[in-house]
Amino acid sequence: xxxxxxxxxxxxxxxxxxxxxxxxxxxxxxxxxxxxxxxxxxxxxxxxxxxxxxxxxxxxxxxxxxxxxxxxxxxxxxxxxxxxxxxxxxxxxxxxxxxxxxxxxxxxxxxxxxxxxxxxxxxxxxxxxxxxxxxxxxxxxxxxxxxxxxxxxxxxxxxxxxxxxxxxxxxxxxxxxxxxxxxxxxxxxxxxxxxxxxxxxxxxxxxxxxxxxxxxxxxxxxxxxxxxxxxxxxxxxxxxxxxxxxxxxxxxxxxxxxxxxxxxxxxxxxx
Amino acid sequence: xxxxxxxxxxxxxxxxxxxxxxxxxxxxxxxxxxxxxxxxxxxxxxxxxxxxxxxxxxxxxxxxxxxxxxxxxxxxxxxxxxxxxxxxxx
Numbered sequence: 001x002x003x004x005x006x007x008x009x010x011x012x013x014x015x016x017x018x019x020x021x022x023x024x025x026x027x028x029x030x031x032x033x034x035x036x037x038x039x040x041x042x043x044x045x046x047x048x049x050x051x052x053x054x055x056x057x058x059x060x061x062x063x064x065x066x067x068x069x070x071x072x073x074x075x076x077x078x079x080x081x082x083x084x085x086x087x088x089x090x091x092x093x094x095x096x097x098x099x100x101x102x103x104x105x106x107x108x109x110x111x112x113x114x115x116x117x118x119x120x121x122x123x124x125x126x127x128x129x130x131x132x133x134x135x136x137x138x139x140x141x142x143x144x145x146x147x148x149x150x151x152x153x154x155x156x157x158x159x160x161x162x163x164x165x166x167x168x169x170x171x172x173x174x175x176x177x178x179x180x181x182x183x184x185x186x187x188x189x190x191x192x193x194x195x196x197x198x199x200x201x202x203x204x205x206x207x208x209x210x211x212x213x214x215x216x217x218x219x220x221x222x223x224x225x226x227x228x229x230x231x232x233x234x235x236x237x238x239x240x241x242x243x244x245x246x247x248x249x250x251x252x253x254x255x256x257x258x259x260x261x262x263x264x265x266x267x268x269x270x271x
Numbered sequence: 272x273x274x275x276x277x278x279x280x281x282x283x284x285x286x287x288x289x290x291x292x293x294x295x296x297x298x299x300x301x302x303x304x305x306x307x308x309x310x311x312x313x314x315x316x317x318x319x320x321x322x323x324x325x326x327x328x329x330x331x332x333x334x335x336x337x338x339x340x341x342x343x344x345x346x347x348x349x350x351x352x353x354x355x356x357x358x359x360x361x
Contacts, residue, residue, distance in 0.1 A: 146287050153295050157302050189284045196288045200295060 002113045004106060006135035010151030012122030014143045015179040018215060020119040021049045025224035026242035028083035032114040037086045039131035040121040041097060044088035051222025052085055061089035064101030070108055079227050097130050106134040124154060132163050137173040139206060143180050144192040149200055175206035177241060182211045183255040194254050207241030209234050210255050300336050308334050323349055
């Protein structure tokens with residue numbers, strides 16, 4: 001039985017879709033069978049980030065409504081053999097998803113794949129709750145910034161209350177993935193530090209993704225950064241996070257900005 | 272901008288942390304609360320309404336969650352004049 005991982009955040013624009021693609025691709029590259037499911041019905045984007053936007057024929061709603069088979073809707077990645085995408089519907093409204101329907105699709109995926117990553121829509125409404133409903137684990141994508149941390153806290157509350165596992169009295173494993181981390185700004189005390197975020201959310205850390213131009217470039221090119229530029233800092237951080245997700249005990253190193261002359265002069269401390 | 276401002280500026284992250292800690296402590300406390308309190312409020316109101324007519328504003332229900340003990344505070348005001356016992360009125 002595969003593991004179902006929801007990638008969620010509450011707040012929009014923090015990097016859920018980018019992180020779903022990067023983590024999923026990193027896990028798939030190790031030979032595991034991985035399915036990425038886009039739950040953002042009406043506003044799908046995972047297909048674009050994966051570079052599969054022109055290959056979408058059927059989608060999650062088609063499968064749920066029975067107008068397409070799951071095998072017809074799954075798009076195999078052109079770069080990694082074991083990586084598949086189940087796109088969201090672009091045209092229908094989000095009420096097209098039913099809990100029973102989603103549950104059936106997730107069950108089928110779970111029986112075939114090692115990992116099922118559910119890319120949640122932003123917000124805390126129905127779509128986001130359905131994306132997390134059947135998850136075994138959750139990756140909470142957080143920017144070191146007040147509104148994102150607050151929304152992550154809300155989402156953590158929902159994960160502990162509204163998931164099937166929580167309702168059955170089981171634990172859902174939660175991990176915080178800090179994205180767009182700027183070591184220089186954090187060291188100057190202008191940005192919440194990793195310690196701040198973890199202390200506030202009291203949830204274990206999956207990884208720290210540095211703010212990087214390469215991530216944007218990867219999105220432009222329609223390739224997860226872990227596939228297109230696996231050697232750059234952001235990609236390495238995603239690959240490490242993926243290894244931790246698979247249970248490897250890999251220490252997290254907080255990106256460190258060397259003190260500049262001005263910082264020394266002003267006695268600024270690095271985080 | 273003087274030198275002091277430079278020092279002040281770097282302290283924005285600690286301010287963010289403190290504001291978040293205070294806010295989230297409050298939000299977490301309230302998260303599980305509103306449902307229970309509103310249910311209690313409704314039922315208490317229904318019980319009182321069987322015997323005495325009171326305005327909704329005269330019933331205050333609040334819950335204070337503590338580390339070891341929680342308290343439920345129910346404050347019911349029954350105005351002397353307007354509150355006519357239903358049994359007598361009917």
